[in-house]
Amino acid sequence: MKTYDVIVIGAGNGGLAAAATCAREGLSTLLVERHNIPGGSASSFVRGRFEFEPSLHELAGVGAPDKSGQIEDMFLRMGGDVEWCTHDSTFRLVVPAKACEKDAFVNENGVLVKVDARMPVGFESFARKLDELVPGSYESCMKAFDLSTRMYKALDCLDNLKKLPGSIKDFPDILRMVSHTMKEVLDALGMPKKAQDIFNTYWCYLGSPASKLDFLYYMAMLHSYVEYGTGIPKYRSHEMSLALDKVIRESGGDIWYNSEATRIIMKDGKPAGVVINGEKEVYAKYIISNSYPYAVFKDLFEKKDIPEKQLKMLKSRKTACSLTTVYLGMNKTKEELGIKDYSVFVAPDSDSDKQYEAAQNFKSGFCIINCLNEIIPDCTPEGTCQLFLTTMTFGDVMKDVRPQDYKKFKTEIAKDMIETCEKALGLSIMPYIEEIEIALPTTFVRYLNTPFGTPYGYMLEKWDSMIPRTVQYLGDQPFDNFFFCGASQERGDGYGCAYYTGEKAGGLVVNAIKKEGK
Amino acid sequence: MADIKSLKATKFLDMLSHRQARFEVAQAELPDFPDNAAVLAKALHPKRQYLKIESIQERGEDCKSFTLVPDKERGTEALAYFGAGKYLTVFETIEGMPVTRAYSISSSPKESLEGKYVLTIRLVEGGLMSRYIFDNWQVGTEVQVSAPAGNFEYQPLRDAKKVVCLAGGSGITPFISMAKAVCDGDEDFEMILLYGSKSSDCILFKDELAELEKSCDKIKVVHVLSEEKGRAKKGMEKGFITAELIKKYAPENEAYSVFICGSQQMYAFVDKEVEKLGLEKKYIRHEMFGEFHNPASQEDYPSEVPETVKITVTIQDKTYTVEAKTGDSVMQSLEKNGIAVPARCRSGECGFCHSHLLSGKVYVPKNLEYRRLADYKFGCIHPCCSFPLTDLVMDVPAAK
Numbered sequence: 052m053k054t055y056d057v058i059v060i061g062a063g064n065g066g067l068a069a070a071a072t073c074a075r076e077g078l079s080t081l082l083v084e085r086h087n088i089p090g091g092s093a094s095s096f097v098r099g100r101f102e103f104e105p106s107l108h109e110l111a112g113v114g115a116p117d118k119s120g121q122i123e124d125m126f127l128r129m130g131g132d133v134e135w136c137t138h139d140s141t142f143r144l145v146v147p148a149k150a151c152e153k154d155a156f157v158n159e160n161g162v163l164v165k166v167d168a169r170m171p172v173g174f175e176s177f178a179r180k181l182d183e184l185v186p187g188s189y190e191s192c193m194k195a196f197d198l199s200t201r202m203y204k205a206l207d208c209l210d211n212l213k214k215l216p217g218s219i220k221d222f223p224d225i226l227r228m229v230s231h232t233m234k235e236v237l238d239a240l241g242m243p244k245k246a247q248d249i250f251n252t253y254w255c256y257l258g259s260p261a262s263k264l265d266f267l268y269y270m271a272m273l274h275s276y277v278e279y280g281t282g283i284p285k286y287r288s289h290e291m292s293l294a295l296d297k298v299i300r301e302s303g304g305d306i307w308y309n310s311e312a313t314r315i316i317m318k319d320g321k322p323a324g325v326v327i328n329g330e331k332e333v334y335a336k337y338i339i340s341n342s343y344p345y346a347v348f349k350d351l352f353e354k355k356d357i358p359e360k361q362l363k364m365l366k367s368r369k370t371a372c373s374l375t376t377v378y379l380g381m382n383k384t385k386e387e388l389g390i391k392d393y394s395v396f397v398a399p400d401s402d403s404d405k406q407y408e409a410a411q412n413f414k415s416g417f418c419i420i421n422c423l424n425e426i427i428p429d430c431t432p433e434g435t436c437q438l439f440l441t442t443m444t445f446g447d448v449m450k451d452v453r454p455q456d457y458k459k460f461k462t463e464i465a466k467d468m469i470e471t472c473e474k475a476l477g478l479s480i481m482p483y484i485e486e487i488e489i490a491l492p493t494t495f496v497r498y499l500n501t502p503f504g505t506p507y508g509y510m511l512e513k514w515d516s517m518i519p520r521t522v523q524y525l526g527d528q529p530f531d532n533f534f535f536c537g538a539s540q541e542r543g544d545g546y547g548c549a550y551y552t553g554e555k556a557g558g559l560v561v562n563a564i565k566k567e568g569k
Numbered sequence: 570m571a572d573i574k575s576l577k578a579t580k581f582l583d584m585l586s587h588r589q590a591r592f593e594v595a596q597a598e599l600p601d602f603p604d605n606a607a608v609l610a611k612a613l614h615p616k617r618q619y620l621k622i623e624s625i626q627e628r629g630e631d632c633k634s635f636t637l638v639p640d641k642e643r644g645t646e647a648l649a650y651f652g653a654g655k656y657l658t659v660f661e662t663i664e665g666m667p668v669t670r671a672y673s674i675s676s677s678p679k680e681s682l683e684g685k686y687v688l689t690i691r692l693v694e695g696g697l698m699s700r701y702i703f704d705n706w707q708v709g710t711e712v713q714v715s716a717p718a719g720n721f722e723y724q725p726l727r728d729a730k731k732v733v734c735l736a737g738g739s740g741i742t743p744f745i746s747m748a749k750a751v752c753d754g755d756e757d758f759e760m761i762l763l764y765g766s767k768s769s770d771c772i773l774f775k776d777e778l779a780e781l782e783k784s785c786d787k788i789k790v791v792h793v794l795s796e797e798k799g800r801a802k803k804g805m806e807k808g809f810i811t812a813e814l815i816k817k818y819a820p821e822n823e824a825y826s827v828f829i830c831g832s833q834q835m836y837a838f839v840d841k842e843v844e845k846l847g848l849e850k851k852y853i854r855h856e857m858f859g860e861f862h863n864p865a866s867q868e869d870y871p872s873e874v875p876e877t878v879k880i881t882v883t884i885q886d887k888t889y890t891v892e893a894k895t896g897d898s899v900m901q902s903l904e905k906n907g908i909a910v911p912a913r914c915r916s917g918e919c920g921f922c923h924s925h926l927l928s929g930k931v932y933v934p935k936n937l938e939y940r941r942l943a944d945y946k947f948g949c950i951h952p953c954c955s956f957p958l959t960d961l962v963m964d965v966p967a968a969k
C-alpha cells in the first residue's frame with residue numbers, strides 16, 4: 052500500500068478545500084468520506100420534481116457580478132466551475148406583536164408587528180433605512196461599517212500567522228473589536244437599542260447572541276452581505292462540492308466515498324495512517340481532519356494516544372447550536388403565495404439574547420423562511436416554488452423522543468414552524484405542500500456525525516472567539532502532523548469559514564512537505 | 570460623544586492567556602453528555618441489520634412471507650423502527666455475485682418494536698434473487714438487510730385525510746403495513762384500498778385484509794379481479810383499476826390522495842387512469858418503479874448500440890475492467906462480474922449508488938431520472954438505472 056503525503060478525513064467544505072489545496076500543489080492526496088457524495092452540509096436532495104438545498108442560506112463571499120468575493124475567488128483560483136446567482140438584498144426581520152403592545156403596527160401583509168425591517172444592500176442605504184426605522188441610528192451605523200472596512204486590512208495581517216501578535220497592535224481599534232462584544236461596541240458607538248436589534252439580525256448564522264459574539268467576527272459577515280448582497284450556486288451546493296471533487300481528481304488526488312475512517316494508526320507517538328471501514332490500512336505523512344475533534348478522539352483514537360490538551364479542550368468548550376429545517380416543494384408560485392423576500396427572519400423578540408434564550412428548545416417562535424426562487428427563478432418547475440424554514444436549538448433537545456415517537460414529533464415540529472411563518476407573514480402555506488422533508492438534529496447527526504448534529508462547531512464565546520482561536524491555532528492542534536479544519540475550528544460555521552480553514556490546513560501541510568523536500 | 574475609544578484595547582492581550590487558562594483548568598477526560606439525537610440516529614439508521622428467519626408462511630404457490638428477527642449473536646440487538654411504507658434492501662451473495670433487492674416491509678411499525686419484520690416476496694419468473702430466496706431461505710437462515718428506507722409514506726402535512734390506495738399483486742405489501750399502522754393508531758388517515766388481483770383465489774393477505782377492515786373503521790378494502798370467473802362477490806369488482814372505479818370509491822366533495830404500488834405493467838395502465846382524474850400532482854404518490862430491464866424497448870433509446878462494451882471501474886485503490894451487455898444496467902454488469910457496488914433502491918430514486926462517469930455514454934430511462942442538477946454538469950450517474958452505450962470509465966464508491 053502506498054504512503055500518501057496527506058490523508059484528509061471527511062469531504063465536507065473544509066475537507067474538500069484542504070484536499071484541493073494539497074492536490075493542486077502536487078502532494079499525493081487521499082480524501083476519504085463516509086458518505087457516498089461530497090459536501091457534508093453542502094449537498095442537495097431530490098424529492099419528486101424538486102431538488103432541495105439542504106443547508107445553504109446565503110453566501111456573503113460570492114460578491115457582485117462586477118466584483119468577486121472571497122468564496123468566488125477561491126473557486127476561481129482553484130478552477131472550480133460554479134455558476135453563481137446573486138441577489139441585491141440582505142434580510143427582512145419580522146417580530147410579530149401580541150395585540151396590546153404599544154409600538155405595534157399593521158405591516159404590508161396585514162399582520163400586527165413590533166418590527167418589520169427589510170434591509171437593503173449598500174452601507175449608505177442600509178444606514179439610511181435603519182435611521183428611518185429607528186431615528187438617530189445613522190451615524191453609529193456608518194461608524195460600525197467604517198470600522199469593519201478598516202478591519203479587513205487587519206485581517207489580511209492575521210492570515211499570516213508568523214506576523215502575530217506583533218503587527219496587529221498597529222490596529223488598536225481592531226483589538227477593541229476583537230475583545231468586545233457586539234453589544235459593548237454598539238453601545239460605545241451610541242447605537243439605539245432598537246437599531247442594534249435590527250443590526251444584529253444575522254447573529255443566528257453564527258449561533259451566538261450579541262452579548263457573547265465579538266464585534267469583529269459579526270461585522271466580517273454583515274459587512275460582506277451589506278456590501279455585496281446574497282449569492283448562491285445555481286445548482287444547489289452539490290454543485291460547489293462536485294466542482295471541488297473535480298478539482299481534486301484533475302489534480303491527481305484520490306477520493307474514496309463510502310469510506311469511513313475507523314481508526315488512526317499510531318507510530319512513534321504520532322499518527323501515521325488511517326484504517327478505512329475497519330479493514331484497509333492507508334498510510335500518510337500528514338492527516339487533516341474535517342471530522343470534529345470529539346468524533347475523532349472518541350472513535351478513532353485509543354485513549355492513551357489522545358493528547359491531554361485535546362481532552363481538556365473538549366471538556367471546556369460548549370457545542371454550538373443545531374438546526375431543524377423543513378423543506379417544502381410548493382405547488383404554487385411565490386407570487387401566488389405572496390412571498391416577496393429571499394430571507395425573512397421571524398423572531399419572538401427583537402433582542403438577539405432573548406431569541407437565543409427562546410431557541411434553547413423547539414417551538415421558540417424563531418424561524419427563518421427562505422424562498423430559493425427569489426434568487427433562482429427557475430429552480431423549480433413552472434407553477435411551483437421551493438421554501439425552506441430553519442430554526443435553531445441548543446443541546447439535547449431530542450431527549451425523551453423514542454424511535455416510535457420520532458415521526459409524530461418531526462411532523463409536530465414542522466407544523467409549528469410552518470404555522471409560525473404563516474402567522475408572521477400573513478400567508479397560507481399548508482394547503483399547497485407537494486413535497487415535504489423534515490431534518491431534525493437527528494438527521495444532522497446522521498449526515499454530519501457531530502454532537503447534537505451541530506453544523507456550527509463550538510460556541511463562539513467571549514473567551515473562545517475567532518481571533519484568539521486563530522492566533523492559537525497551531526498550539527491547539529493535537530500533533531505536528533495532524534490538523535483539524537472545518538466548522539470545529541477557528542472561524543466556526545459557514546461555508547466560507549470552512550473553506551478558509553481547509554485551505555489554511557492544506558497550506559500548512561504543503562509548506563511542511565516542501566520544507567522536508569529541501 | 571460616543572466612541573469606540575472608550576473601550577480598552579489592551580483587553581485583547583488578556584484574551585489569549587485567559588483562553589489557555591480555561592483549557593488548563595478543565596479535566597482531561599472525554600466529555601460524556603446525553604445526546605439523544607445521536608442515539609436516535611443510530612437506532613433509526615443502522616448501517617446493517619443482522620437478522621435470522623424465525624418463520625415462513627406460504628401464500629399460495631409463488632409467494633412467501635418471511636418473518637425476520639434480530640440476530641443478537643451477530644450484533645443486532647433490536648430492529649430499527651420505521652414509518653409504514655418503507656422497504657429493506659436485502660444483501661445476498663449468489664454464486665459469488667453480490668446481489669441486492671429492495672422489498673417493502675409488510676409488517677407494522679409496531680411489530681418492529683416487538684422484534685419482528687415481515688418481508689413478503691413473490692417468485693418472479695426468471696428472477697435471480699427471488700429464485701435464490703425461495704430455494705435457500707429456511708427457518709434459521711441468516712439474512713443481512715439495510716436500515717428501513719424509502720419515501721412511500723403517509724405525510725399528514727402533505728397528504729389528504731383520505732387516501733385511495735391502488736395496489737397490484739405483491740404491490741400490496743406496503744399497504745398492509747400502512748393499514749396495520751392505521752389500526753394501531755400510528756398513522757391517522759382513512760384508507761380506501763383498491764387491490765387488483767387475477768382472481769379471488771390468488772388474493773394475497775385476503776384474510777388479514779378482511780380482519781383489518783373488520784377491526785378498524787378507517788379501512789375499506791375493494792378487491793378488483795381481472796380474470797375472475799362468474800359474478801363478483803360482495804366487496805369485489807371485476808375488471809381493472811380504472812378512473813371510473815376510483816371515482817366510485819373515492820370521497821366525492823373532498824380532497825383525497827392516491828397512493829400507487831404495483832408492477833411496471835400496472836403502473837403503465839393505472840397511471841393513465843389516474844391522470845384522467847385531474848388531481849393535483851401533490852395528491853398522487855408512487856412507490857418506486859423497480860429494477861428496469863430491456864432499455865432497447867424505449868422510444869428514445871439510440872440506434873446502433875453495440876451488444877457488448879467494456880466498463881473500467883475504480884473502487885478505492887482497485888481497478889477492474891469487465892465486459893458488459895448494453896441491455897444490462899451498469900450495476901448489474903458489475904455485480905455479474907463479482908464486483909460489489911453500493912445499492913439500495915435499484916430504481917434510480919435513492920441515489921445511493923451515485924458514481925462518477927469519467928468517460929463514455931449511458932442511456933437513462935426518462936422516468937428513472939432522479940439525478941441532481943449538478944450531476945449532469947459533472948458527469949455523475951446512478952449505475953442502477955444507467956445502461957452503457959459505449960465503453961465506460963467510472964469511479965464508484967465502495968459497497969456499503
